[in-house]
Amino acid sequence: MALAPGDSGEAVRQLQRRLGVAGYLPANIASADVYCAQTQQAVSAFQTESGLPATGLCDEDTWTALLEAWWNLGDRPLVLRSPNLRGDDVTELQRILSRLGFDCGRIDGIFGQKLDRALNHFQLNAGLEVDGVCHQDTVTVLRRLSRMTGDGPGIAYVRDAEQARYGQPLVGRRVAVGQFGDFDALREALNGALREHGAMLIDLPDSDSTEQSRTANLLGADVYVGFESSPEHESRISYYAVPSFESAGGRSLAQLMERHLRDVVPRIAVEGMRLPILRETKMPAVLVTLGPTEMMIPRSTRIAEAIFLALSAWAP
Template sequence: GRGAQAPRRRQGQGAVAAGAERIPSYFPLTPGQHGEAIRDLQRRLGAAGHSPAPGAEVGVYCPATVAAVAAFQATRGLRSDGVCDEHTWTALVEASWKLGDRSLYLTAPNLRGDDVAELQDRLARLGFDCGRVDGIFGPRTARALEDFQSNCGLFADAVCGQDTVRALVRVGSQSGTGPGVAVVRERERLRHGWGSIAESRVVLGQFGGLSAITRSLARDLRLLGATVMPLDEPDAVAQAIAANHFAADAYLGFEGSADPVVTVHYYKVPSFESVGGRTLAEAIADALQPLATALGVDARVVGMRLPVLRETRMPAVLVVLGSVREVVDQSAMVTAAVQQALELWTSRAG
């Protein structure tokens, strides 16, 4: 319970205390910068298992630091560009928390961290449905935790303190290594199909210059009976919040790229993947292969932990296309392909 507080982590020489004790006053942190913020970045990278290579300049955003940031980003499912933006810094802070470092409970804003993700993973494998493993302690996680505590004879206060952690470890040692109840539930829904486009609520987001595609797609989906909300909000988290409030069945985001690519991302972390997101991404990638061929590339499906995919509570994809000008020129083909993929996905049965 909340009274069984986790002990504070001691901070030895060069160690990094869990959490965000020091937050840089500006982002992004970029190559060539120097100072205490870069020193703290390097320490946090080391604590996360990605120390800059020997010989790196301490307190300087040197090439070794760029490589370490890029490696960390890759392991966290973020864009691996070696630049420490706010999302990368947040991921470093979240990586500093281990289950048992602090008491976990429902608060506003929600607690976030790798400790929350481990709690969710352990609960899911024991059959307590906290939804997707996203490292965010929301109401669903609180309810699942309270159910677990009640089943174990603990004081059911939805607070994960030391007693609850010990019970999770003890009971979890007897559980299997299956995918967890949230994945099983999503697979079951896929097996029976989502229904039809006419019964679906869809959010279409774009991140600059692709409103011609989202508006055209929204118009066509509405003609089929779908309830559609287009979004032009540039902030990914704001789009996710709007999609959640809309109670969407699916979120589709569109983004241009300086490179000739056709890549469809869905939510995936080491301990969890959105099955609905993956199958939707695969359907869209297959439908967009002609565009990819015209660009001289293959359409790819890549699971990532990008903010818009993590924050949405429904199956979500981010479609990254080539240059905005080329994609807009092909907007009719893109719209038709994505509509076809979405129709297939909503009606398919496994």
């Protein structure tokens, strides 16, 4: 689904309705069925709040995020299934369980096996029926107990921060390297440096983010580094972050990369984002968004060296 200013019809009306329910559009615009300037501003605001690039255009990632934002905890039973359930209700379940001390992994809004184990453990400890289904009885107990936990980051963040703090040797670590665009020379230069220093390389040349994340997860990568190009002259290093959680390991690696890259790539920033490749990879992950390809290819060797140095410092 791709919608832009000037579009009209039922798809635009559905977009406006969801933006209105989420509080981004007033009622008189929420049923106008024309992708007007106010709709574009609302989409941009939603994207910013959701950790997506604020383009003002409703692309597939934005529409998916809007669909997931539709759900509140208790609206539907939550249970492990294939494909995994996704939504803001899953995010809220993860957030509460994490603050109660039940480790459900990173807070990503995806109902996976770690969340299933944490939910079963919670139900057992709370004296509830242990069926692995978050239904209304479970939600009621969760909400009552959550009022006693305060606003701490939760066990998932604490565990992630401890791993980032102490690091792991690069030798023997599984490093997944992916790309989106024409960065073969950069990817190969980084791959060569990683192999030379004893890292176990997971090369991900496929440009599909779902396939990259699936392979990295399946092969047990310890860290993911991806590259993509941008027509803009500003560059960015993104790590996974949503309002209720951020990857401490991803953030620390992104910050190290920025320090090593600032003399090679002008105008580079670090930003927490909810991009699919960062959300769906289960290990600390960063996506390096570089400027126009024609400007960056001649710098491939220096960029690769800077990223390798950052990875080495991140895993002392």
